[in-house]
Amino acid sequence: MFPGGRTSDLDSALSCQQNPPWSPALFDKFKRRSFLQAVVAVAASSAFGCAEDVTPPSDDTAKFFPQSVASGDPRPDSVVLWVRASDPDNASANMPVKLEVSTSQDFSSLVLNESFTALAEHDHALKVKVTGLTARTTYYYRFTVEVGGQKVSTHTGRTKTAPAANADVPVKFAFASCQDYIGRYYNAWQRLLQLDEDLDFVVFLGDYVYETTGDASFQDANGTRSIVFEEPEKAQREGTGLVAFYAASALSNYRDLYKAIRSDRVLQQVHERYPFIVVWDDHEFSDDCWGSTATYTDGRIDETQVARRKNAEQAFFEYIPLDNTQAAAGAIDINAVVAAQAGGTKIWRDFEFGQHLKLMVMDYRTNRPDHLIPEDAYPGTVVIDSATMPAPYKPAFAADQFAYVDIDAAPLAPYKAALQGAYVSEAVKAGLTQEQAAAKAATWVKGNQSLFYVNQVIDAVSAARVAAGQSAIPRIAITAETPRGLAYVHMGKGSLFTIQGSRYIVVKPTFDLYAGIKYAGTAKASENALGDAQEAWFKETVKAATNTWKIAVSSVSLTSMVFDLSQKTDVPEANLRQAFYFNADQWDGFPTKKKELLGYLAANNLQKNTLFVSGDIHASFASVESGVPTLTAPAISSGSIKELAGRALLGAGYGPGAAVYQHIVANLDDSLKAGNPGMKFANGDAHGFVVVEVKKDEALATFHLVPSTEIGKDYSLRADSELAAKFTSKKLRVQNGDITDA
Structure with missing residues (x-):
């Protein structure tokens, strides 16, 4: 691989080019930096390095396959393969595509060689469910189009099926979330490529895209990483003056988001390397949403937007390689997938990876009710x-x-x-x-x-x-x-x-207190975050699973984030000397339901081998909540919680010299640990991802972290060693319901 443009790889990269795309005369015209960028671009054109890509992609690969390839939802006998294939010179035409799947890198051992059609009505996105595969086997795949007598192939993708249900093997995966594209770079993904972990899959916990084009409250455009809608007149105009921005609304707007971020070569390489299991959170539709309701106006108007929500979901189903309807083999019918949601959107699903892992992917956003305290609530009520x-x-x-x-x-x-x-x-x-x-x-x-x-x-x-x-x-x-x-x-x-x-x-x-009383008074409807059907599925699945580890995937964190300022005598404002939940949009906002679900695990003696993995909050946490271990991944690139908390307090008039700023921002990690006795690890100002390996008697989790100051820098054209030097790691052991240093 050449994810970081390693200078030590230049010789081997050059040797792969039988016909170098430059001449000595042309070289003289290049500045040194321009030349190195060109070399790195050539080296990075292969997902696994030229030695592994027997048929290198042609120069037209990016033209006809601008988002490369991806795979997802691996099972012992199947996987979903994705591509977007289009002819920019004939954008309205459907595109015939051939898919080859092989157990060998040179495609000499084909298990599938079929033709499909990438439909213009779905933005030329194509998902193919390949079945009849062998458990825990690495497969290579590529898509090919023929235009004007010329055959053009994608980069070679690599994917991996799940181990068989009875396989006694450890399972390793990474989990991550929140990859804001605007003004930020995917250095965390680049680090994962550098490590070249032998992962079974990657779990992405939501906020795969962000629906806004430059919300100044959290997005820092730097001129080189921006998103422009092709049809801005169909988007929502939010904010005013210098802080005005667009929010996706039309289907074309949401498609633009996916196309833009999947044009990033580093992200493409991660998808080419590993199968993904994806769930959405809020930004795939709208910030802090509940169901089909957005929250931009904080209650000034009713923001229920059913059509907008449907547009967001369709783009997600088009661009994400998931199989939420248990489709038959072959091309997945997006129209059928969208139509199936009319009876209630369902993306929650479970996976089995051998004897040691049952993975339950939960959907926190679709069925949840409004926040318990409405944004337009009258304070005196x-x-x-x-x-x-x-x-x-x-x-x-x-x-x-x-x-x-x-x-x-x-x-x-x-x-x-x-x-x-x-x-x-x-x-x-x-x-x-x-x-x-x-x-x-x-x-x-x-x-x-x-x-x-x-x-x-x-x-x-x-x-x-x-x-x-x-x-x-x-x-x-x-x-x-x-x-x-x-x-x-x-x-x-x-x-x-x-x-x-x-x-x-x-x-x-x-x-x-209010939450508990309202929960009882509404027959639990006030905190029915999962919906009746999904909650019943979760309880039945976690109880029936015989796997060593039962891992619940929640887009939002279960770790309680409490700032307890009740005894902070240096805080002069009496109204601030309280214990606060920092974020009531995550599970802390439904405390009665959270307690009930965790109580169910304890009552069924499941807490010692159930583990929650979460994202959303742009911070790294490891905590034990009511006896149940939970891990929260930092953001890949989105602003850290320390950055966002600092902005909020500055906006409220509390500068670095204020006591409340010191407790909540300057000493954020220590304050959160003090507010939650079950918290074992906290880092609120780093980006990265978490790698987990589950075994018979333990789960090992490694947080790979890079300071927030590095996310605005593009490391893709630098030596690997530069980025590696910025990363640190924190290793933890999950065992018998507890989390300790490993």
Whole structure:
């Protein structure tokens, strides 16, 4: 392989070229760097080095196969092979394609030699399920087209079938997630290629693509890594002014995302080298989505977008080599796959790799309900009143800050009018029309309202009235008889239309109480993250599996991320001296369901050999959650959690000198460990991937990590040693329900 353009490989690369594409005269015109780039490009044109590619791809390979090849969903007797084959000079035409599959690198031992058609209606993407294969066998494959009498072949792909169910063999795989393309490079994937691990497969945990073309809140375009939609008029325009960006909406937009990132040669080589097992998370459709609902406006408008979701799913099914419908042998009918989702999207599935591994791939996004605290929640709204507050908790809510009133009571009519007026004013500032703001005010500013919040609003209204020469409005008095309860403001929701106190930075103790009560009151619907059918499948599968290890693939992390500032006396703001969940979009946002699922494993004595692998949060974690080990992979390239947390706090006015910044950003890893006693390892500022080897009595996990400062640099044209020197590794052992250093 030549994934990093090793200078030591130049001689062998040159020897592969029987007819060098330059002459001495031409060489004189090259600058040294341009020449080296050209040589590296030639060397990298083969997925495994020229010695292994008996029939080197022609110069037209990239023209007719711009995204190379890929394989996925390996089973003992089958695998899915993928290609996109198109003629740029005749883009509307279907493309006849021949597929060859062989057990030998030189294709002298063919097991398949068939013709298929890459259909224009599916962007010329073709998935072929090859069956009748031998267990745990390496296969080589290539696609060929004939244009104008010329035959053009893809790079040679390599894939591997799963071991037979009774095979007593160790299994090794890598897992990774979050590969934002814009302004960032796939140095982590390049490192995996350098290591040349003998993997059985790669699990990708979601955020394979990002739906936005430059969201300044997390994407840093540098001019060389960008995505431009061919039909921007069909995309969503988000943001304003200098921070405006597009979000994919039409099918062509979502296809553009896949085409762009799969044009990256490093990513292509990883797909050419290993079969992938892929699940989606949110960015394949829309950031922090739930079902078909997006969250860009933080509740200002209803963002349920069924058609957009269908477009996102179709592009995923076209470009990802998965077999979610258990298709028959041959070309997978994308139309049939899309149609099958009409009765309910299903990508959750399980795999068996010999005696020692049952892999269960879960879908967290499709069926999940809304976040428990809506982004447009009115902070003052009481969600647990004195009648529904469990008796054991009432003493903890006796303080005046939990007092509330029924704002609809006749004597409080002037206060309700003032509150609704303030609401409309703030909502209009947030971008709503007067009519929209008035409708939302009528929906939210009613019933039981927290005086802790109401009186703050009244104070602000009074100050404005006094400044205008009018009389102030007195605060509503609190007495011992005033009822006490829990409102959104007590869980960190301090303002309208915001992620703080909704999806992020949620007060843990009050949120856990609210979540539990709502879970019981809605017959568990409020936290039904997997949906009834998938949850039943997971419980049945994990219980019935006799494999040594039962590994659950969750796109979002099970590791609790808690910042406990409750005893931090150096934090001057009293409202910040709390224990916070950092991210309520992941499993911490459904704490009752998470506890129930982990409790099911414990009740069935499954916790010691069940392991969760997760992604999404752009950080590396190893923790034991209620007796169940869980590993979280860092992002391949997307901004680290330390970067994103730093941006958020700076935006909120907390600079590096602030105590809260020191606890949450500067000392992020130590703070998270302190907030979660089960956390064994944390790194919130590195990128990379994790390699896991499961054996009879243990699972060994190795985190391969590179600092976030290196992701904006392109290492693909540098010597391997430069990138290797930037990486460190952390080895852990998972055994008997615990995680220790290995």
